[in-house]
Amino acid sequence: MSDTALYQPGILQGVPRVARYVQFTLAGDQQPAHAIKEALTRVSPLINGTDVVIGLAPALVRALGGDIPGLHEFPATFSGRVKVPSTPGQLWCWVRGDDLGDLLHVTRQLQKALAPVFGLRHVVDAFRHRHDEGTGFGRDLTGFEDGTENPKGEEAIAAAFAHGQGGALDGASFVAVQQWVHDLDAFEQMPEDDQNQCIGRRLSDNEEIEDAPESAHVKRTAQESFDPEAFVLRRSMPWLASTQAGLMFVAFGCSFDAFEAQMRRMAGLDDGIVDDVFKLSKPVTGAYFWCPPMRNGQLDLRRLGFD
Numbered sequence: 001m002s003d004t005a006l007y008q009p010g011i012l013q014g015v016p017r018v019a020r021y022v023q024f025t026l027a028g029d030q031q032p033a034h035a036i037k038e039a040l041t042r043v044s045p046l047i048n049g050t051d052v053v054i055g056l057a058p059a060l061v062r063a064l065g066g067d068i069p070g071l072h073e074f075p076a077t078f079s080g081r082v083k084v085p086s087t088p089g090q091l092w093c094w095v096r097g098d099d100l101g102d103l104l105h106v107t108r109q110l111q112k113a114l115a116p117v118f119g120l121r122h123v124v125d126a127f128r129h130r131h132d133e134g135t136g137f138g139r140d141l142t143g144f145e146d147g148t149e150n151p152k153g154e155e156a157i158a159a160a161f162a163h164g165q166g167g168a169l170d171g172a173s174f175v176a177v178q179q180w181v182h183d184l185d186a187f188e189q190m191p192e193d194d195q196n197q198c199i200g201r202r203l204s205d206n207e208e209i210e211d212a213p214e215s216a217h218v219k220r221t222a223q224e225s226f227d228p229e230a231f232v233l234r235r236s237m238p239w240l241a242s243t244q245a246g247l248m249f250v251a252f253g254c255s256f257d258a259f260e261a262q263m264r265r266m267a268g269l270d271d272g273i274v275d276d277v278f279k280l281s282k283p284v285t286g287a288y289f290w291c292p293p294m295r296n297g298q299l300d301l302r303r304l305g306f307d
């Protein structure tokens with residue numbers, strides 16, 4: 001990846017072997033904009049967009065006096081037929097690598113650079129599961145391959161990053177982050193055919209099931225079936241903590257529109273049909289962040305009033 005890339009390169013690269021999703025919040029609500037700016041200036045050298053991808057929530061952009069068109073909080077309105085919580089955050093870091101021990105040390109460096117203005121709020125450790133070097137895809141903890149229908153190459157860039165806007169906005173990405181907790185007991189109790197019908201693909205060979213029900217996950221989310229088409233770049237990873245486990249769903253977009261169209265349909269808001277994925281998992285968080293563009297290998301925060 002050249003230094004001239006306008007986007008944080010880690011977004012486009014595949015999912016790493018291990019990762020930590022680290023959220024920071026402002027310590028107290030009285031932090032002046034200049035203190036926040038200084039903390040972000042201190043942490044910037046630690047963020048190359050590859051080993052650490054960063055995202056700022058609408059509240060933080062507001063606190064800095066910034067204005068990013070299209071940036072807003074995760075809607076509370078998906079809930080109704082099923083619970084889809086909106087749990088706004090402030091600063092999100094996707095810390096990526098090969099060795100979880102190393103990621104602990106990176107997390108500590110971020111924490112120190114951001115203190116005392118920001119405090120650590122939440123960390124989720126994630127990993128690749130049954131990753132196939134040949135296809136480049138890993139699996140969800142249910143055993144289904146995840147990422148198959150992700151756009152590739154130029155299409156991935158077009159789906160994931162803002163373009164044609166100017167004003168230090170191009171190359172930025174709008175990310176939706178949702179922690180899902182699996183009910184693996186419920187999943188294991190289903191006959192394999194029912195498991196396949198829930199997703200709309202076969203566990204055994206990942207083939208799409210043409211006559212899967214309308215509630216099947218890949219029928220709900222088929223990106224080409226929306227008008228306009230709703231492509232996102234998914235970079236989800238399995239996570240576990242003690243006996244709980246699931247999927248950290250992460251979707252990067254040139255706006256939040258595609259994610260919102262998919263989530264609405266999954267939640268049954270369009271036609272009353274809820275996605276079968278809710279039979280085996282449930283979301284417990286939901287937040288939106290703006291991942292700033294890069295300039296000369298560094299975060300480009302000019303849009304937030306930085307030089």
Ligand code: HEM
Nearest residue numbers: 140144145146147148149180218221222223247262263281
């Ligand atoms: C527990 C949560 C979830 C699980 C286990 C899950 C799993 C899967 C699996 C196994 C596939 C098929 C392979 C692939 O193309 O990647 C898939 C496809 C997909 N999922 Fe999910 N998913 C989850 C949540 C979500 C959410 C919340 C969204 C968006 C709101 C979403 C959007 C998509 C899209 C866009 C596709 C590709 C559809 C297509 O164009 O064929 N998924 N997911």
